[in-house]
Amino acid sequence: MSHGLLLAFEVTILVLAIFLGFEVISKVPTLLHTPLMSGTNAIHGIVIVGAMLVAGLGHKDTLTTVVGLVAVVLASANVVGGFVVTDRMLEMFRKREPAKTPAAAADGGAAGRDPSKPEVPPTQ
Amino acid sequence: MGRVATDFAYLATIVAFILALKFLSHPATARRGNWIGAVGMLIAIGVTFAQKSVVSYWEILVGMAVGGSFGAVAARRVKMTAMPQMVALFNGVGGGAAALISLAEFHVLAPDPGRLHGDISVSIILSALIGSISFAGSMVAFAKLQELIQGRPIVYLGQQAVNGLLIAAVVAAGVAIVAGAEKQWLIVALILGALLFGVLFVLPIGGADMPVVISLLNAFTGIAAAATGFELENNVLIVSGMLVGASGTLLTILMGRAMNRSIANVLFGAFGQVTPQAAATAATDGGTVRSASAEDVAVMLAYAHKVVFVPGYGLAVAQAQHDVRQLADLLEQKGVEVSYAIHPVAGRMPGHMNVLLAEANVPYPQLEEMDEANSEFSRTDVALVVGANDVVNPDARNNQGSPIYGMPILNVDQANAVVVLKRSMNPGFAGIENPLFYNPKTVMLFGDAKDSITKLIADVKTL
Numbered sequence: 247m248s249h250g251l252l253l254a255f256e257v258t259i260l261v262l263a264i265f266l267g268f269e270v271i272s273k274v275p276t277l278l279h280t281p282l283m284s285g286t287n288a289i290h291g292i293v294i295v296g297a298m299l300v301a302g303l304g305h306k307d308t309l310t311t312v313v314g315l316v317a318v319v320l321a322s323a324n325v326v327g328g329f330v331v332t333d334r335m336l337e338m339f340r341k342r343e344p345a346k347t348p349a350a351a352a353d354g355g356a357a358g359r360d361p362s363k364p365e366v367p368p369t370q
Numbered sequence: 371m372g373r374v375a376t377d378f379a380y381l382a383t384i385v386a387f388i389l390a391l392k393f394l395s396h397p398a399t400a401r402r403g404n405w406i407g408a409v410g411m412l413i414a415i416g417v418t419f420a421q422k423s424v425v426s427y428w429e430i431l432v433g434m435a436v437g438g439s440f441g442a443v444a445a446r447r448v449k450m451t452a453m454p455q456m457v458a459l460f461n462g463v464g465g466g467a468a469a470l471i472s473l474a475e476f477h478v479l480a481p482d483p484g485r486l487h488g489d490i491s492v493s494i495i496l497s498a499l500i501g502s503i504s505f506a507g508s509m510v511a512f513a514k515l516q517e518l519i520q521g522r523p524i525v526y527l528g529q530q531a532v533n534g535l536l537i538a539a540v541v542a543a544g545v546a547i548v549a550g551a552e553k554q555w556l557i558v559a560l561i562l563g564a565l566l567f568g569v570l571f572v573l574p575i576g577g578a579d580m581p582v583v584i585s586l587l588n589a590f591t592g593i594a595a596a597a598t599g600f601e602l603e604n605n606v607l608i609v610s611g612m613l614v615g616a617s618g619t620l621l622t623i624l625m626g627r628a629m630n631r632s633i634a635n636v637l638f639g640a641f642g643q644v645t646p647q648a649a650a651t652a653a654t655d656g657g658t659v660r661s662a663s664a665e666d667v668a669v670m671l672a673y674a675h676k677v678v679f680v681p682g683y684g685l686a687v688a689q690a691q692h693d694v695r696q697l698a699d700l701l702e703q704k705g706v707e708v709s710y711a712i713h714p715v716a717g718r719m720p721g722h723m724n725v726l727l728a729e730a731n732v733p734y735p736q737l738e739e740m741d742e743a744n745s746e747f748s749r750t751d752v753a754l755v756v757g758a759n760d761v762v763n764p765d766a767r768n769n770q771g772s773p774i775y776g777m778p779i780l781n782v783d784q785a786n787a788v789v790v791l792k793r794s795m796n797p798g799f800a801g802i803e804n805p806l807f808y809n810p811k812t813v814m815l816f817g818d819a820k821d822s823i824t825k826l827i828a829d830v831k832t833l
Binding site for chain 1: 430604608
């Protein structure tokens with residue numbers, strides 16, 4: 247592929263990605279905006295691919311290798327930290343209390359009741 | 371692994387990232403989405419290792435182990451109240467990585483004159499420039515949020531002129547490089563200038579405006595990653611970077627809208643420094659402030675039908691989210707209907723309050739967005755404001771002279787009674803008077819939020 251053609255192709259992808267991004271992100275509720283930020287944080291850790299490509303070059307140019315490796319370190323921190331912290335946060339979002347004691351469940355569990363759902367009739 | 375196979379594998383990564391974001395549209399699926407994203411990242415890393423041009427495996431693996439373990443430990447240890455600075459930090463290292471890649475790539479490509487295509491040099495410059503600003507800006511935001519430096523805006527005479535000249539010089543260096551002056555020192559100078567600009571650009575921005583800044587820096591890092599994709603002719607970087615760029619941009623716009631301020635005003639306004647005259651005109655009407663004891667408030671709460679908690683940054687500072695949840699539980703046991711009204715810019719980053727309350731095991735259906743909450747204040751008996759100030763200031767609705775006039779707020783003054791938990795009568799961060807405190811419906815419960823809530827719990831228990 248000629249260079250100009252490749253560039254046109256890349257720009258096409260870029261523009262589609264912008265529209266797709268706005269479309270998908272606008273569906274994320276404000277409730278989840280913090281996990282959205284840390285999740286997208288993890289996604290931009292994809293620069294690790296670029297860092298690997300630069301650091302992994304075979305030629306023995308010390309500056310490139312060192313700078314590339316520092317980029318690998320930074321990007322790895324970004325990737326691992328981003329996904330781990332997002333997972334920690336999302337784990338906490340629960341519809342009702344996770345571990346209800348039998349006593350609390352017996353008194354109707356008012357705390358976790360979802361008003362949008364009809365009460366389940368008691369089964370004998 | 372050949373280029374074609376690699377690109378198809380990268381497509382799998384792109385799909386995984388898009389699914390990850392789609393799954394974030396509901397709390398029930400969000401966690402699975404995050405895992406899908408992580409798998410996508412692993413695929414990308416795996417196929418990159420398999421590329422012929424990548425030969426220094428061991429060095430890279432060691433680098434990954436170092437960076438990865440730092441990231442993992444930091445992510446595991448961080449408190450939920452400190453989430454904004456954590457996000458700023460990860461944001462910064464991502465931007466820094468993008469800038470370093472550009473520096474190295476330029477070093478590899480530049481020695482042969484004429485080897486650089488115009489679009490490659492443009493993307494190298496953009497990635498170096500935006501990545502460096504994002505890195506330095508994020509580090510300053512981190513330092514402010516972590517209170518390593520003062521959170522208040524740091525301003526000096528001629529600040530904007532200095533910043534303007536600096537960014538003009540940096541852009542000029544970039545243009546010179548693209549025009550053919552492919553000198554190593556020029557790109558080093560460009561990066562140093564951009565780093566300095568990043569610092570100077572975030573220093574004058576106050577803590578309350580952090581939700582906007584963090585969102586914007588998030589967008590910057592995404593765009594820097596996309597630019598890196600152009601310089602390496604790599605689709606996965608272009609698409610992923612731009613998804614993040616779009617996300618950060620959208621959040622920046624939403625946060626600006628939630629404060630009724632233009633992004634330019636947030637970035638260059640140095641809020642909190644320009645308001646003394648406006649503060650003086652606040653419609654306090656010479657009213658008096660009524661202070662109540664914890665016992666009085668406990669009675670109000672325990673005999674209410676509906677109580678709405680309105681959390682703000684003060685809740686995070688006092689680390690009172692677990693105590694609030696305990697109080698809410700107690701009230702629910704007494705048959706009180708409890709919910710939480712969350713303003714979009716409460717806290718230091720978008721959605722900050724939701725994370726804190728989720729940490730305290732508040733079921734997410736009780737966390738209500740602004741519009742939903744506002745429709746219910748008229749049938750609310752008590753609105754309990756914990757550490758929030760500007761987001762409940764009725765001047766935003768009524769007083770055209772107020773600096774926050776027009777900002778959408780939580781209309782707590784429509785509730786039958788308002789209780790404000792506050793340390794003292796000092797005006798909030800932005801130095802704006804709040805007539806809510808002088809409203810005859812309002813009582814103040816002075817003291818540290820955590821202590822006050824603990825007292826309320828004890829008193830409600832005795833009723």
